Amino acid sequence: MTSLSEARPHAGLPEYVWRPLVSLLSVCLTLLSVAWALSIPRALGMAFYPQQFISAILALALPLAFLMLPARRSAKRPVVPWYDCVAALLAFVALTYITWNYSALVNLIFAGPPQAYIPGVITILLLLEAVRRATGWALVIIIGVFLFYGLFGNLFPGRLAGRPLDWERLASYMALDSNGILGLPLAIAASVVVTFILFGNLLAATGGSKFFTDSALLGMGRYRGGSMKIAVVASALFGSVSGSAVANVAATGIVTIPMIKRDGYPAHKAAAIEAVASTGGQMMPPVMGAAAFLMAEFLQMSYGQIVIAAIVPSVLYYAALFIQADLDAAKLGISSVAQADIPNRKVVRSGLHFILGFAVLIYGLFTLNWQPERAALAACVVVIVTAITFGYQAKRPSLRDIWETVPLTGQNVVEIILISAAAGIVIGILNVTGLSFNLTYALVQLGGGNKLVLLLLSAVICIVLGMGLPTLGVYVLLAALVAPALIEVGINPIAAHLFILYLGMMSMITPPIAIAAFAAAGIAKASAMRTGFASMKFGWSAFVIPFLFVYSPTLIMIGEPIDIAVAISTAALGVWLISAGLAGYFMTKLPTIWRAAFIIFGLLALIPSGAFPGAENTDIVGAIGGVTLMILDFRRSRVPSI
Structure with a gap:
C-alpha cells in the first residue's frame, strides 16, 4: 500500500x-x-x-x-x-x-x-x-x-x-x-518580441537557420581556421534574430564547438569563441534582440535610428573576433574544414529565398516606416510562402511544421515576458518614490562631474548588475538606473543607452557569473572559468568601443560624413592591430615587445579624432606606427628560416 x-x-x-x-x-x-x-x-x-x-x-x-x-x-x-x-x-x-x-x-x-x-x-x-x-x-x-x-x-x-x-x-x-x-517593457515584449520570436522559429522550422549555417560553412570552411570563422558568422546571423545569447550558444554551439575542437583548438577557446559570437548577436542589426526595441521607446526614436547607430560598433566587434580567430588559427596551424563537411554550393543556393524575408523586414522598417511587429509579421508571411514554394535541401515544411511554431513561440517568450513584467516593478518604484532623480544625482555627485570617472563607475555597475541576468533585464535596469546620470553630464542619449547595452551585455561573458560562456563551456566540456576569461579576451572590443563612441559619436554615425569615414577607417585599423597583439601573431609569431607595440599603436588608432582636442594626432601616430609594424612583420615572414 x-x-x-x-x-x-x-x-x-x-x-x-x-x-x-x-x-x-x-x-x-x-x-x-x-x-x-x-x-x-x-x-x-x-x-x-x-x-x-x-x-x-x-x-x-x-x-x-x-x-x-x-x-x-x-x-x-x-x-x-x-x-x-x-x-x-x-x-x-x-x-x-x-x-x-x-x-x-x-x-x-x-x-x-x-x-x-x-x-x-x-x-x-x-x-x-x-x-x-x-x-x-x-x-x-x-x-x-x-x-x-x-x-x-x-x-x-x-x-x-x-x-x-x-x-x-x-x-x-x-x-x-x-x-x-x-x-x-511588458508592452514591447507582448507585441514586438513575440512577433520576432515567431519569425525566428519559422526560420528554424522551414530550414532557414540551417541555410545560414550552411552558408557560413560554404563561405568560410575552405579557409584556415574555417570552423572558428563559421562559428562567428553563423552565430552573428542566428543571434541577430534570436536576441538571446544562451539560446544562440545552444542552437549553433552544438554544431560549431565540436567542429572547432576536431580541428585541434583547445576546448575552452572553442567555447569562448562561440560564446562571444553568440553574445554579439544581441547588438547585430537588423534585429538586435528585444533590447533595441525598448531603447527606441525609451529614447522616443525610430527603430531605424537605433539600428543605424549600432552598425559600426557591431561590425568592429565581429571584426575583432574574426581577426583573432584567423590569427589564432595561423599561429596554431589549424587548416580549413574537411571537404566532406562543406555543403554543395548548388544545394545552399536553393535556400537564397530565405534572404527575401530579411529584405522585407528591412524594407518595412526603414522604407515604409512600419511598426517593428508589423514588419516582422510581413517577413513571417514571406518565409512561409517561399519555404512552401521552394523548400530547402529538397524538403518543404508541412502546414503542421509551420503551425507548431505558434505554440512554440508562446512557450519561448514566457521568460522574456516575466523579466519584462518584473522590470516594470523596478521602473514603477523609481517613478513613484522619486528614487530615479535621487540616484541620478547621487551617481553624478559620486563621479564628481567627471565624465570618465562616471563612465568607469557606470561600466562596473553595468557588469555587476548584469551578472546572471538576461540582456533584456539588464538593459531595462540600467536604462532606469544609470543612463539618466550619463545623459545628465552631457553624453549623447543614444550613446549613453548603447553604452549601457554593450557593458550590460558583456556580463554574459564576464566571470564569475558568465552565463553564455558557461553554457558554451558545458557543450565543450571545458572549464567554465577558463572559458569565461578566454571570452573576455576575445570580446575585448566591447569593453573598449563604448567608451570611444561616448567621447566621439562619429562611431555611431553622428557627425560629418568625412569625420565618420575617417573614424571608421582608423578604428578598423586599430581593431586589427590590437587583435594581432592579443593573438600574438600577424604574419609571423610576435615576440612580447612586438605584441605590446601592436596593442599600443592599435589603441592610438582606435581613438576617434573627435574624442578630445588633439586626438587626431593619436590617429596619425597610431596609423603610421601600426602600418610600419605590419610592413616589418610582413618582411620578416618573407625571410626564410635557417
Missing part, C-alpha cells in the same frame, strides 16, 4: 493533461499578440486600454510559467504538482479580473481598496516566484530590494531618502499603473 508521502509528489496534473493545456495557453498568447500587432481589435470596433491587452498576455504567460517550470530547475516534470496548479489558477484569475475590470480599477490605484490591492498582491508574489524559476535568485533579490525601498524609503539617509507607500497602495500601483508591471 502506498504511503501518503509517496503519493504526494504524484498529486496534480498528469503529463497528458498539462501538456495540451500548455499548448492551448501558448497558442492563445501568440495569436493574441499577432492580432494586436495587426490591429484586429480596432478593425472590429473593439475599444479598450492597451494595459488590458498587456494584462491579458500576462494572464496567459504567468500560468504557463507554473505549468512548465518546476520549483527546482533540476527536477523532472511528469506531473504538475497541486501547488503549481493552484498558483497557475490564481495567476489566471487575478490577471483576468484585472483585464476585465481595468477601466474601473485604474481610477482606484491610490485609494487602495481591496478589489485593487488583492489581485495586485497575488500578481506580484506569483510573478516573483515565476521569475525565480525562470532566471534564478539574482533578479528576484534586486526587485525585492526595490519593493523594500518602496515601503520604507523614508528610512534611507540623505539624497536616497524617498516617499514611502503603504503596501496596499504599492500593490495597487504596481499591478495597475502604466508605469508598473503593465508598463513599457
